Amino acid sequence: MLSINPELLPRDISKILELTAVEKGAPGKDPRYGAGRIDVFAATSSPKFTLTGINGGSNWLISNTLAPSDTAKELVGLKISTTVNPQVGSLKMLKLGMTTNATSTHINSFDLYWDKNKDNIVSTGDIKLRSVPFAPGPVTFDSLKFKFLDSARTLIVVARTTSSASGSQSVNLGLTDTNQVVAYYTTKPFNTNFPFGSVSSVGNNTETPYEYSLSQNYPNPFNPVTLIKYSVAKAGLVTLKVYDIMGREVATLVNGNKLAGNYQVEFDLKDTKNIASGVYYYKITAGEFSDVKKMILVK
Structure with missing residues:
Protein backbone atom coordinates (compact mmCIF):
# COMPACT_ATOMS: atom_id res chain seq x y z
CA MET A 1 0.00 0.00 0.00
CA LEU A 2 2.80 2.40 0.85
CA SER A 3 4.53 1.66 -2.46
CA ILE A 4 1.72 3.42 -4.36
CA ASN A 5 0.68 5.84 -1.63
CA PRO A 6 3.68 6.71 0.56
CA GLU A 7 1.77 9.51 2.33
CA LEU A 8 -0.51 7.00 4.05
CA LEU A 9 -0.69 7.36 7.79
CA PRO A 10 -1.34 4.41 10.13
CA ARG A 11 -4.93 5.60 10.54
CA ASP A 12 -5.34 5.71 6.73
CA ILE A 13 -4.14 2.12 6.38
CA SER A 14 -6.43 0.94 9.16
CA LYS A 15 -9.40 2.73 7.58
CA ILE A 16 -8.73 1.32 4.11
CA LEU A 17 -8.28 -2.27 5.30
CA GLU A 18 -11.45 -2.09 7.36
CA LEU A 19 -13.73 -0.43 4.81
CA THR A 20 -12.61 -2.57 1.85
CA ALA A 21 -12.71 -5.90 3.71
CA VAL A 22 -15.14 -8.65 2.69
CA GLU A 23 -17.73 -8.68 5.45
CA LYS A 24 -18.13 -11.92 7.35
CA GLY A 25 -20.23 -13.05 10.27
CA ALA A 26 -22.52 -10.60 12.05
CA PRO A 27 -23.05 -7.22 10.35
CA GLY A 28 -20.28 -4.73 11.06
CA LYS A 29 -17.36 -5.61 13.32
CA ASP A 30 -17.77 -8.77 15.37
CA PRO A 31 -15.57 -10.63 17.90
CA ARG A 32 -14.91 -13.54 15.54
CA TYR A 33 -13.98 -11.86 12.24
CA GLY A 34 -13.41 -8.22 13.17
CA ALA A 35 -14.11 -6.11 10.06
CA GLY A 36 -13.90 -9.20 7.80
CA ARG A 37 -11.46 -10.77 5.36
CA ILE A 38 -8.82 -8.43 3.89
CA ASP A 39 -9.20 -7.85 0.14
CA VAL A 40 -5.73 -6.89 -1.12
CA PHE A 41 -6.88 -5.71 -4.56
CA ALA A 42 -9.67 -3.53 -3.15
CA ALA A 43 -7.33 -2.13 -0.49
CA THR A 44 -4.76 -1.02 -3.08
CA SER A 45 -7.23 0.25 -5.72
CA SER A 46 -8.22 3.90 -5.45
CA PRO A 47 -11.90 4.87 -5.26
CA LYS A 48 -13.51 7.09 -7.88
CA PHE A 49 -12.91 10.77 -7.25
CA TYR A 184 -4.01 3.60 -8.94
CA TYR A 185 -4.48 1.29 -10.62
CA THR A 186 -6.98 2.18 -13.34
CA THR A 187 -9.57 4.36 -11.57
CA LYS A 188 -10.94 7.33 -13.52
CA PRO A 189 -12.68 10.38 -12.04
CA PHE A 190 -16.39 11.13 -12.14
CA ASN A 191 -17.14 13.23 -15.21
CA THR A 192 -18.47 16.05 -13.01
CA ASN A 193 -17.11 19.50 -14.10
CA PHE A 194 -15.50 18.19 -17.30
CA PRO A 195 -14.22 19.71 -19.52
CA PHE A 196 -11.54 21.93 -18.00
CA GLY A 197 -10.08 24.34 -20.56
CA SER A 198 -10.67 24.37 -24.30
CA VAL A 199 -7.94 22.11 -25.66
CA SER A 200 -9.19 19.15 -27.72
CA SER A 201 -9.80 15.82 -26.01
CA VAL A 202 -7.35 12.94 -26.29
CA GLY A 203 -9.84 10.09 -25.81
CA ASN A 204 -13.38 9.10 -24.95
CA ASN A 205 -15.22 9.95 -21.77
CA THR A 206 -16.75 6.64 -20.72
CA GLU A 207 -16.97 7.01 -16.94
CA THR A 208 -20.40 6.89 -15.30
CA PRO A 209 -21.49 7.57 -11.72
CA TYR A 210 -22.05 4.75 -9.25
CA GLU A 211 -25.43 3.06 -9.35
CA TYR A 212 -27.21 0.84 -6.87
CA SER A 213 -26.79 -2.80 -7.83
CA LEU A 214 -26.89 -6.33 -6.47
CA SER A 215 -24.87 -9.05 -8.21
CA GLN A 216 -25.54 -12.75 -8.47
CA ASN A 217 -23.76 -14.67 -5.74
CA TYR A 218 -20.73 -16.78 -6.64
CA PRO A 219 -20.43 -19.70 -6.58
CA ASN A 220 -24.04 -20.66 -7.16
CA PRO A 221 -25.03 -23.40 -6.24
CA PHE A 222 -22.78 -23.19 -3.17
CA ASN A 223 -21.63 -25.04 -0.07
CA PRO A 224 -20.61 -23.82 2.44
CA VAL A 225 -19.61 -20.26 1.42
CA THR A 226 -20.74 -17.87 -1.30
CA LEU A 227 -19.77 -14.27 -2.11
CA ILE A 228 -22.27 -11.47 -2.77
CA LYS A 229 -21.21 -8.16 -4.34
CA TYR A 230 -23.23 -4.96 -4.28
CA SER A 231 -22.84 -1.25 -5.06
CA VAL A 232 -24.17 1.81 -3.29
CA ALA A 233 -24.80 5.07 -5.18
CA LYS A 234 -24.75 7.40 -2.19
CA ALA A 235 -24.14 7.19 1.53
CA GLY A 236 -26.93 5.79 3.66
CA LEU A 237 -28.33 2.81 5.53
CA VAL A 238 -27.95 -0.54 3.74
CA THR A 239 -29.42 -3.91 4.73
CA LEU A 240 -28.85 -7.25 3.04
CA LYS A 241 -30.80 -10.25 4.34
CA VAL A 242 -31.27 -13.90 3.39
CA TYR A 243 -34.70 -15.59 3.36
CA ASP A 244 -35.96 -19.11 2.79
CA ILE A 245 -38.68 -19.94 0.26
CA MET A 246 -41.33 -19.34 2.94
CA GLY A 247 -40.12 -15.78 3.43
CA ARG A 248 -38.57 -16.43 6.82
CA GLU A 249 -35.37 -14.54 7.59
CA VAL A 250 -32.36 -16.84 7.74
CA ALA A 251 -29.53 -14.35 8.17
CA THR A 252 -28.71 -10.64 8.21
CA LEU A 253 -25.47 -10.07 6.32
CA VAL A 254 -25.37 -6.26 6.20
CA ASN A 255 -27.08 -3.74 8.45
CA GLY A 256 -25.40 -0.36 8.71
CA ASN A 257 -24.47 2.91 7.05
CA LYS A 258 -22.30 2.66 3.93
CA LEU A 259 -20.46 5.22 1.82
CA ALA A 260 -20.97 5.25 -1.94
CA GLY A 261 -18.89 2.48 -3.51
CA ASN A 262 -18.52 -1.24 -4.13
CA TYR A 263 -18.81 -3.87 -1.40
CA GLN A 264 -18.57 -7.63 -0.84
CA VAL A 265 -20.04 -9.87 1.83
CA GLU A 266 -19.76 -13.61 2.43
CA PHE A 267 -22.66 -15.86 3.37
CA ASP A 268 -21.03 -18.67 5.36
CA LEU A 269 -23.05 -21.56 6.76
CA LYS A 270 -20.72 -21.65 9.78
CA ASP A 271 -22.26 -18.34 10.87
CA THR A 272 -25.88 -19.49 10.69
CA LYS A 273 -28.02 -22.05 12.40
CA ASN A 274 -28.26 -25.40 10.66
CA ILE A 275 -30.15 -24.82 7.42
CA ALA A 276 -31.12 -27.37 4.79
CA SER A 277 -30.29 -27.60 1.12
CA GLY A 278 -32.66 -25.68 -1.11
CA VAL A 279 -33.50 -22.34 -2.68
CA TYR A 280 -32.87 -19.13 -0.76
CA TYR A 281 -33.34 -15.46 -1.58
CA TYR A 282 -31.18 -12.49 -0.64
CA LYS A 283 -32.54 -8.95 -0.61
CA ILE A 284 -30.80 -5.60 -0.48
CA THR A 285 -32.45 -2.37 0.64
CA ALA A 286 -30.65 0.98 0.33
CA GLY A 287 -32.66 4.18 0.35
CA GLU A 288 -35.40 3.73 -2.24
CA PHE A 289 -33.49 0.93 -3.97
CA SER A 290 -34.38 -2.70 -3.40
CA ASP A 291 -33.48 -5.89 -5.26
CA VAL A 292 -33.82 -9.63 -4.72
CA LYS A 293 -31.87 -12.55 -6.18
CA LYS A 294 -32.07 -16.32 -5.83
CA MET A 295 -29.31 -18.70 -4.71
CA ILE A 296 -29.13 -22.44 -4.20
CA LEU A 297 -27.54 -24.28 -1.32
CA VAL A 298 -26.47 -27.87 -2.07
CA LYS A 299 -25.07 -29.89 0.81
Missing part, protein backbone atom coordinates in the same frame (compact mmCIF):
# COMPACT_ATOMS: atom_id res chain seq x y z
CA THR A 50 -14.04 14.26 -8.20
CA LEU A 51 -12.04 17.10 -9.73
CA THR A 52 -12.98 20.75 -9.27
CA GLY A 53 -11.34 23.84 -10.75
CA ILE A 54 -9.35 25.97 -8.33
CA ASN A 55 -11.94 28.71 -8.84
CA GLY A 56 -14.91 26.33 -8.52
CA GLY A 57 -16.76 24.13 -11.02
CA SER A 58 -14.75 23.73 -14.22
CA ASN A 59 -12.94 27.06 -13.81
CA TRP A 60 -9.32 26.08 -13.30
CA LEU A 61 -7.57 28.99 -15.06
CA ILE A 62 -5.07 31.04 -13.09
CA SER A 63 -3.20 32.57 -16.04
CA ASN A 64 -2.44 31.68 -19.66
CA THR A 65 0.30 34.20 -20.37
CA LEU A 66 3.97 34.00 -19.44
CA ALA A 67 6.38 36.27 -17.61
CA PRO A 68 10.18 36.30 -17.88
CA SER A 69 12.42 34.37 -15.47
CA ASP A 70 9.51 33.08 -13.38
CA THR A 71 10.38 29.97 -11.37
CA ALA A 72 6.70 29.09 -10.94
CA LYS A 73 4.27 30.89 -13.23
CA GLU A 74 0.89 29.52 -12.12
CA LEU A 75 -1.25 28.38 -15.06
CA VAL A 76 -4.09 26.16 -13.83
CA GLY A 77 -5.22 24.55 -10.59
CA LEU A 78 -7.34 21.56 -9.59
CA LYS A 79 -8.89 20.33 -6.36
CA ILE A 80 -9.16 16.56 -5.93
CA SER A 81 -11.31 14.70 -3.39
CA THR A 82 -13.41 11.57 -2.96
CA THR A 83 -16.55 10.68 -1.03
CA VAL A 84 -16.42 7.08 -2.25
CA ASN A 85 -15.47 4.19 0.05
CA PRO A 86 -12.85 4.15 1.61
CA GLN A 87 -12.33 7.91 1.02
CA VAL A 88 -8.56 7.48 0.47
CA GLY A 89 -6.80 7.08 -2.88
CA SER A 90 -3.60 7.79 -4.81
CA LEU A 91 -3.35 9.83 -8.02
CA LYS A 92 -1.19 8.16 -10.67
CA MET A 93 -1.31 10.26 -13.86
CA LEU A 94 -2.41 13.68 -15.08
CA LYS A 95 -2.27 14.39 -18.83
CA LEU A 96 -3.01 17.91 -20.02
CA GLY A 97 -3.70 18.86 -23.61
CA MET A 98 -1.79 21.98 -24.65
CA THR A 99 -1.73 24.64 -27.33
CA THR A 100 0.93 27.35 -27.15
CA ASN A 101 3.01 29.74 -29.21
CA ALA A 102 5.87 29.36 -26.73
CA THR A 103 8.93 27.18 -27.34
CA SER A 104 11.76 25.74 -25.29
CA THR A 105 13.45 29.14 -25.51
CA HIS A 106 10.61 30.50 -23.36
CA ILE A 107 9.76 27.57 -21.06
CA ASN A 108 12.26 25.26 -19.36
CA SER A 109 9.71 22.96 -17.76
CA PHE A 110 6.18 22.42 -16.53
CA ASP A 111 5.95 21.58 -12.83
CA LEU A 112 3.17 20.11 -10.73
CA TYR A 113 2.85 21.36 -7.15
CA TRP A 114 0.77 20.37 -4.17
CA ASP A 115 -0.57 23.62 -2.75
CA LYS A 116 -0.06 22.43 0.80
CA ASN A 117 -0.91 25.72 2.49
CA LYS A 118 -4.09 26.17 0.40
CA ASP A 119 -3.46 29.76 -0.69
CA ASN A 120 -3.99 29.01 -4.41
CA ILE A 121 -0.46 30.07 -5.38
CA VAL A 122 2.91 28.35 -5.27
CA SER A 123 4.68 29.59 -2.17
CA THR A 124 7.06 28.49 0.58
CA GLY A 125 6.00 25.13 2.00
CA ASP A 126 4.32 23.86 -1.17
CA ILE A 127 5.68 20.59 -2.55
CA LYS A 128 6.83 19.94 -6.12
CA LEU A 129 5.48 16.54 -7.18
CA ARG A 130 6.83 16.28 -10.71
CA SER A 131 8.67 18.29 -13.37
CA VAL A 132 8.68 17.62 -17.12
CA PRO A 133 10.80 19.48 -19.69
CA PHE A 134 9.01 21.60 -22.27
CA ALA A 135 7.89 19.73 -25.38
CA PRO A 136 5.12 20.34 -27.93
CA GLY A 137 1.89 18.45 -27.33
CA PRO A 138 0.33 17.09 -24.14
CA VAL A 139 1.93 17.73 -20.77
CA THR A 140 2.02 14.43 -18.87
CA PHE A 141 2.78 14.05 -15.19
CA ASP A 142 3.14 10.30 -14.69
CA SER A 143 4.11 7.92 -11.88
CA LEU A 144 2.57 10.24 -9.32
CA LYS A 145 1.83 8.94 -5.84
CA PHE A 146 -0.35 11.72 -4.47
CA LYS A 147 -2.83 10.96 -1.72
CA PHE A 148 -6.38 12.28 -1.99
CA LEU A 149 -9.04 12.22 0.71
CA ASP A 150 -12.62 13.25 1.44
CA SER A 151 -11.37 16.82 2.01
CA ALA A 152 -10.08 18.56 -1.12
CA ARG A 153 -6.36 18.90 -1.83
CA THR A 154 -5.12 21.39 -4.44
CA LEU A 155 -2.75 20.80 -7.35
CA ILE A 156 -1.23 23.68 -9.35
CA VAL A 157 0.48 23.42 -12.74
CA VAL A 158 3.17 26.04 -13.34
CA ALA A 159 5.64 26.99 -16.06
CA ARG A 160 9.29 27.60 -15.24
CA THR A 161 10.17 30.33 -17.72
CA THR A 162 13.39 31.70 -19.18
CA SER A 163 14.48 35.33 -19.50
CA SER A 164 13.20 35.23 -23.11
CA ALA A 165 9.58 34.69 -22.03
CA SER A 166 7.09 37.55 -22.16
CA GLY A 167 3.39 38.29 -22.06
CA SER A 168 3.19 37.73 -25.80
CA GLN A 169 3.50 33.98 -25.27
CA SER A 170 0.39 32.11 -24.16
CA VAL A 171 -0.19 28.57 -22.89
CA ASN A 172 -3.66 27.02 -23.00
CA LEU A 173 -4.12 23.78 -21.12
CA GLY A 174 -7.11 21.45 -21.32
CA LEU A 175 -8.47 18.53 -19.34
CA THR A 176 -11.51 17.50 -21.34
CA ASP A 177 -11.60 13.75 -20.84
CA THR A 178 -11.66 11.47 -17.80
CA ASN A 179 -9.07 9.24 -19.49
CA GLN A 180 -6.56 12.05 -18.94
CA VAL A 181 -6.62 11.47 -15.16
CA VAL A 182 -5.89 8.09 -13.58
CA ALA A 183 -5.56 6.91 -9.98
Whole structure:
Protein backbone atom coordinates (compact mmCIF):
# COMPACT_ATOMS: atom_id res chain seq x y z
CA MET A 1 0.00 0.00 0.00
CA LEU A 2 2.80 2.40 0.85
CA SER A 3 4.53 1.66 -2.46
CA ILE A 4 1.72 3.42 -4.36
CA ASN A 5 0.68 5.84 -1.63
CA PRO A 6 3.68 6.71 0.56
CA GLU A 7 1.77 9.51 2.33
CA LEU A 8 -0.51 7.00 4.05
CA LEU A 9 -0.69 7.36 7.79
CA PRO A 10 -1.34 4.41 10.13
CA ARG A 11 -4.93 5.60 10.54
CA ASP A 12 -5.34 5.71 6.73
CA ILE A 13 -4.14 2.12 6.38
CA SER A 14 -6.43 0.94 9.16
CA LYS A 15 -9.40 2.73 7.58
CA ILE A 16 -8.73 1.32 4.11
CA LEU A 17 -8.28 -2.27 5.30
CA GLU A 18 -11.45 -2.09 7.36
CA LEU A 19 -13.73 -0.43 4.81
CA THR A 20 -12.61 -2.57 1.85
CA ALA A 21 -12.71 -5.90 3.71
CA VAL A 22 -15.14 -8.65 2.69
CA GLU A 23 -17.73 -8.68 5.45
CA LYS A 24 -18.13 -11.92 7.35
CA GLY A 25 -20.23 -13.05 10.27
CA ALA A 26 -22.52 -10.60 12.05
CA PRO A 27 -23.05 -7.22 10.35
CA GLY A 28 -20.28 -4.73 11.06
CA LYS A 29 -17.36 -5.61 13.32
CA ASP A 30 -17.77 -8.77 15.37
CA PRO A 31 -15.57 -10.63 17.90
CA ARG A 32 -14.91 -13.54 15.54
CA TYR A 33 -13.98 -11.86 12.24
CA GLY A 34 -13.41 -8.22 13.17
CA ALA A 35 -14.11 -6.11 10.06
CA GLY A 36 -13.90 -9.20 7.80
CA ARG A 37 -11.46 -10.77 5.36
CA ILE A 38 -8.82 -8.43 3.89
CA ASP A 39 -9.20 -7.85 0.14
CA VAL A 40 -5.73 -6.89 -1.12
CA PHE A 41 -6.88 -5.71 -4.56
CA ALA A 42 -9.67 -3.53 -3.15
CA ALA A 43 -7.33 -2.13 -0.49
CA THR A 44 -4.76 -1.02 -3.08
CA SER A 45 -7.23 0.25 -5.72
CA SER A 46 -8.22 3.90 -5.45
CA PRO A 47 -11.90 4.87 -5.26
CA LYS A 48 -13.51 7.09 -7.88
CA PHE A 49 -12.91 10.77 -7.25
CA THR A 50 -14.04 14.26 -8.20
CA LEU A 51 -12.04 17.10 -9.73
CA THR A 52 -12.98 20.75 -9.27
CA GLY A 53 -11.34 23.84 -10.75
CA ILE A 54 -9.35 25.97 -8.33
CA ASN A 55 -11.94 28.71 -8.84
CA GLY A 56 -14.91 26.33 -8.52
CA GLY A 57 -16.76 24.13 -11.02
CA SER A 58 -14.75 23.73 -14.22
CA ASN A 59 -12.94 27.06 -13.81
CA TRP A 60 -9.32 26.08 -13.30
CA LEU A 61 -7.57 28.99 -15.06
CA ILE A 62 -5.07 31.04 -13.09
CA SER A 63 -3.20 32.57 -16.04
CA ASN A 64 -2.44 31.68 -19.66
CA THR A 65 0.30 34.20 -20.37
CA LEU A 66 3.97 34.00 -19.44
CA ALA A 67 6.38 36.27 -17.61
CA PRO A 68 10.18 36.30 -17.88
CA SER A 69 12.42 34.37 -15.47
CA ASP A 70 9.51 33.08 -13.38
CA THR A 71 10.38 29.97 -11.37
CA ALA A 72 6.70 29.09 -10.94
CA LYS A 73 4.27 30.89 -13.23
CA GLU A 74 0.89 29.52 -12.12
CA LEU A 75 -1.25 28.38 -15.06
CA VAL A 76 -4.09 26.16 -13.83
CA GLY A 77 -5.22 24.55 -10.59
CA LEU A 78 -7.34 21.56 -9.59
CA LYS A 79 -8.89 20.33 -6.36
CA ILE A 80 -9.16 16.56 -5.93
CA SER A 81 -11.31 14.70 -3.39
CA THR A 82 -13.41 11.57 -2.96
CA THR A 83 -16.55 10.68 -1.03
CA VAL A 84 -16.42 7.08 -2.25
CA ASN A 85 -15.47 4.19 0.05
CA PRO A 86 -12.85 4.15 1.61
CA GLN A 87 -12.33 7.91 1.02
CA VAL A 88 -8.56 7.48 0.47
CA GLY A 89 -6.80 7.08 -2.88
CA SER A 90 -3.60 7.79 -4.81
CA LEU A 91 -3.35 9.83 -8.02
CA LYS A 92 -1.19 8.16 -10.67
CA MET A 93 -1.31 10.26 -13.86
CA LEU A 94 -2.41 13.68 -15.08
CA LYS A 95 -2.27 14.39 -18.83
CA LEU A 96 -3.01 17.91 -20.02
CA GLY A 97 -3.70 18.86 -23.61
CA MET A 98 -1.79 21.98 -24.65
CA THR A 99 -1.73 24.64 -27.33
CA THR A 100 0.93 27.35 -27.15
CA ASN A 101 3.01 29.74 -29.21
CA ALA A 102 5.87 29.36 -26.73
CA THR A 103 8.93 27.18 -27.34
CA SER A 104 11.76 25.74 -25.29
CA THR A 105 13.45 29.14 -25.51
CA HIS A 106 10.61 30.50 -23.36
CA ILE A 107 9.76 27.57 -21.06
CA ASN A 108 12.26 25.26 -19.36
CA SER A 109 9.71 22.96 -17.76
CA PHE A 110 6.18 22.42 -16.53
CA ASP A 111 5.95 21.58 -12.83
CA LEU A 112 3.17 20.11 -10.73
CA TYR A 113 2.85 21.36 -7.15
CA TRP A 114 0.77 20.37 -4.17
CA ASP A 115 -0.57 23.62 -2.75
CA LYS A 116 -0.06 22.43 0.80
CA ASN A 117 -0.91 25.72 2.49
CA LYS A 118 -4.09 26.17 0.40
CA ASP A 119 -3.46 29.76 -0.69
CA ASN A 120 -3.99 29.01 -4.41
CA ILE A 121 -0.46 30.07 -5.38
CA VAL A 122 2.91 28.35 -5.27
CA SER A 123 4.68 29.59 -2.17
CA THR A 124 7.06 28.49 0.58
CA GLY A 125 6.00 25.13 2.00
CA ASP A 126 4.32 23.86 -1.17
CA ILE A 127 5.68 20.59 -2.55
CA LYS A 128 6.83 19.94 -6.12
CA LEU A 129 5.48 16.54 -7.18
CA ARG A 130 6.83 16.28 -10.71
CA SER A 131 8.67 18.29 -13.37
CA VAL A 132 8.68 17.62 -17.12
CA PRO A 133 10.80 19.48 -19.69
CA PHE A 134 9.01 21.60 -22.27
CA ALA A 135 7.89 19.73 -25.38
CA PRO A 136 5.12 20.34 -27.93
CA GLY A 137 1.89 18.45 -27.33
CA PRO A 138 0.33 17.09 -24.14
CA VAL A 139 1.93 17.73 -20.77
CA THR A 140 2.02 14.43 -18.87
CA PHE A 141 2.78 14.05 -15.19
CA ASP A 142 3.14 10.30 -14.69
CA SER A 143 4.11 7.92 -11.88
CA LEU A 144 2.57 10.24 -9.32
CA LYS A 145 1.83 8.94 -5.84
CA PHE A 146 -0.35 11.72 -4.47
CA LYS A 147 -2.83 10.96 -1.72
CA PHE A 148 -6.38 12.28 -1.99
CA LEU A 149 -9.04 12.22 0.71
CA ASP A 150 -12.62 13.25 1.44
CA SER A 151 -11.37 16.82 2.01
CA ALA A 152 -10.08 18.56 -1.12
CA ARG A 153 -6.36 18.90 -1.83
CA THR A 154 -5.12 21.39 -4.44
CA LEU A 155 -2.75 20.80 -7.35
CA ILE A 156 -1.23 23.68 -9.35
CA VAL A 157 0.48 23.42 -12.74
CA VAL A 158 3.17 26.04 -13.34
CA ALA A 159 5.64 26.99 -16.06
CA ARG A 160 9.29 27.60 -15.24
CA THR A 161 10.17 30.33 -17.72
CA THR A 162 13.39 31.70 -19.18
CA SER A 163 14.48 35.33 -19.50
CA SER A 164 13.20 35.23 -23.11
CA ALA A 165 9.58 34.69 -22.03
CA SER A 166 7.09 37.55 -22.16
CA GLY A 167 3.39 38.29 -22.06
CA SER A 168 3.19 37.73 -25.80
CA GLN A 169 3.50 33.98 -25.27
CA SER A 170 0.39 32.11 -24.16
CA VAL A 171 -0.19 28.57 -22.89
CA ASN A 172 -3.66 27.02 -23.00
CA LEU A 173 -4.12 23.78 -21.12
CA GLY A 174 -7.11 21.45 -21.32
CA LEU A 175 -8.47 18.53 -19.34
CA THR A 176 -11.51 17.50 -21.34
CA ASP A 177 -11.60 13.75 -20.84
CA THR A 178 -11.66 11.47 -17.80
CA ASN A 179 -9.07 9.24 -19.49
CA GLN A 180 -6.56 12.05 -18.94
CA VAL A 181 -6.62 11.47 -15.16
CA VAL A 182 -5.89 8.09 -13.58
CA ALA A 183 -5.56 6.91 -9.98
CA TYR A 184 -4.01 3.60 -8.94
CA TYR A 185 -4.48 1.29 -10.62
CA THR A 186 -6.98 2.18 -13.34
CA THR A 187 -9.57 4.36 -11.57
CA LYS A 188 -10.94 7.33 -13.52
CA PRO A 189 -12.68 10.38 -12.04
CA PHE A 190 -16.39 11.13 -12.14
CA ASN A 191 -17.14 13.23 -15.21
CA THR A 192 -18.47 16.05 -13.01
CA ASN A 193 -17.11 19.50 -14.10
CA PHE A 194 -15.50 18.19 -17.30
CA PRO A 195 -14.22 19.71 -19.52
CA PHE A 196 -11.54 21.93 -18.00
CA GLY A 197 -10.08 24.34 -20.56
CA SER A 198 -10.67 24.37 -24.30
CA VAL A 199 -7.94 22.11 -25.66
CA SER A 200 -9.19 19.15 -27.72
CA SER A 201 -9.80 15.82 -26.01
CA VAL A 202 -7.35 12.94 -26.29
CA GLY A 203 -9.84 10.09 -25.81
CA ASN A 204 -13.38 9.10 -24.95
CA ASN A 205 -15.22 9.95 -21.77
CA THR A 206 -16.75 6.64 -20.72
CA GLU A 207 -16.97 7.01 -16.94
CA THR A 208 -20.40 6.89 -15.30
CA PRO A 209 -21.49 7.57 -11.72
CA TYR A 210 -22.05 4.75 -9.25
CA GLU A 211 -25.43 3.06 -9.35
CA TYR A 212 -27.21 0.84 -6.87
CA SER A 213 -26.79 -2.80 -7.83
CA LEU A 214 -26.89 -6.33 -6.47
CA SER A 215 -24.87 -9.05 -8.21
CA GLN A 216 -25.54 -12.75 -8.47
CA ASN A 217 -23.76 -14.67 -5.74
CA TYR A 218 -20.73 -16.78 -6.64
CA PRO A 219 -20.43 -19.70 -6.58
CA ASN A 220 -24.04 -20.66 -7.16
CA PRO A 221 -25.03 -23.40 -6.24
CA PHE A 222 -22.78 -23.19 -3.17
CA ASN A 223 -21.63 -25.04 -0.07
CA PRO A 224 -20.61 -23.82 2.44
CA VAL A 225 -19.61 -20.26 1.42
CA THR A 226 -20.74 -17.87 -1.30
CA LEU A 227 -19.77 -14.27 -2.11
CA ILE A 228 -22.27 -11.47 -2.77
CA LYS A 229 -21.21 -8.16 -4.34
CA TYR A 230 -23.23 -4.96 -4.28
CA SER A 231 -22.84 -1.25 -5.06
CA VAL A 232 -24.17 1.81 -3.29
CA ALA A 233 -24.80 5.07 -5.18
CA LYS A 234 -24.75 7.40 -2.19
CA ALA A 235 -24.14 7.19 1.53
CA GLY A 236 -26.93 5.79 3.66
CA LEU A 237 -28.33 2.81 5.53
CA VAL A 238 -27.95 -0.54 3.74
CA THR A 239 -29.42 -3.91 4.73
CA LEU A 240 -28.85 -7.25 3.04
CA LYS A 241 -30.80 -10.25 4.34
CA VAL A 242 -31.27 -13.90 3.39
CA TYR A 243 -34.70 -15.59 3.36
CA ASP A 244 -35.96 -19.11 2.79
CA ILE A 245 -38.68 -19.94 0.26
CA MET A 246 -41.33 -19.34 2.94
CA GLY A 247 -40.12 -15.78 3.43
CA ARG A 248 -38.57 -16.43 6.82
CA GLU A 249 -35.37 -14.54 7.59
CA VAL A 250 -32.36 -16.84 7.74
CA ALA A 251 -29.53 -14.35 8.17
CA THR A 252 -28.71 -10.64 8.21
CA LEU A 253 -25.47 -10.07 6.32
CA VAL A 254 -25.37 -6.26 6.20
CA ASN A 255 -27.08 -3.74 8.45
CA GLY A 256 -25.40 -0.36 8.71
CA ASN A 257 -24.47 2.91 7.05
CA LYS A 258 -22.30 2.66 3.93
CA LEU A 259 -20.46 5.22 1.82
CA ALA A 260 -20.97 5.25 -1.94
CA GLY A 261 -18.89 2.48 -3.51
CA ASN A 262 -18.52 -1.24 -4.13
CA TYR A 263 -18.81 -3.87 -1.40
CA GLN A 264 -18.57 -7.63 -0.84
CA VAL A 265 -20.04 -9.87 1.83
CA GLU A 266 -19.76 -13.61 2.43
CA PHE A 267 -22.66 -15.86 3.37
CA ASP A 268 -21.03 -18.67 5.36
CA LEU A 269 -23.05 -21.56 6.76
CA LYS A 270 -20.72 -21.65 9.78
CA ASP A 271 -22.26 -18.34 10.87
CA THR A 272 -25.88 -19.49 10.69
CA LYS A 273 -28.02 -22.05 12.40
CA ASN A 274 -28.26 -25.40 10.66
CA ILE A 275 -30.15 -24.82 7.42
CA ALA A 276 -31.12 -27.37 4.79
CA SER A 277 -30.29 -27.60 1.12
CA GLY A 278 -32.66 -25.68 -1.11
CA VAL A 279 -33.50 -22.34 -2.68
CA TYR A 280 -32.87 -19.13 -0.76
CA TYR A 281 -33.34 -15.46 -1.58
CA TYR A 282 -31.18 -12.49 -0.64
CA LYS A 283 -32.54 -8.95 -0.61
CA ILE A 284 -30.80 -5.60 -0.48
CA THR A 285 -32.45 -2.37 0.64
CA ALA A 286 -30.65 0.98 0.33
CA GLY A 287 -32.66 4.18 0.35
CA GLU A 288 -35.40 3.73 -2.24
CA PHE A 289 -33.49 0.93 -3.97
CA SER A 290 -34.38 -2.70 -3.40
CA ASP A 291 -33.48 -5.89 -5.26
CA VAL A 292 -33.82 -9.63 -4.72
CA LYS A 293 -31.87 -12.55 -6.18
CA LYS A 294 -32.07 -16.32 -5.83
CA MET A 295 -29.31 -18.70 -4.71
CA ILE A 296 -29.13 -22.44 -4.20
CA LEU A 297 -27.54 -24.28 -1.32
CA VAL A 298 -26.47 -27.87 -2.07
CA LYS A 299 -25.07 -29.89 0.81
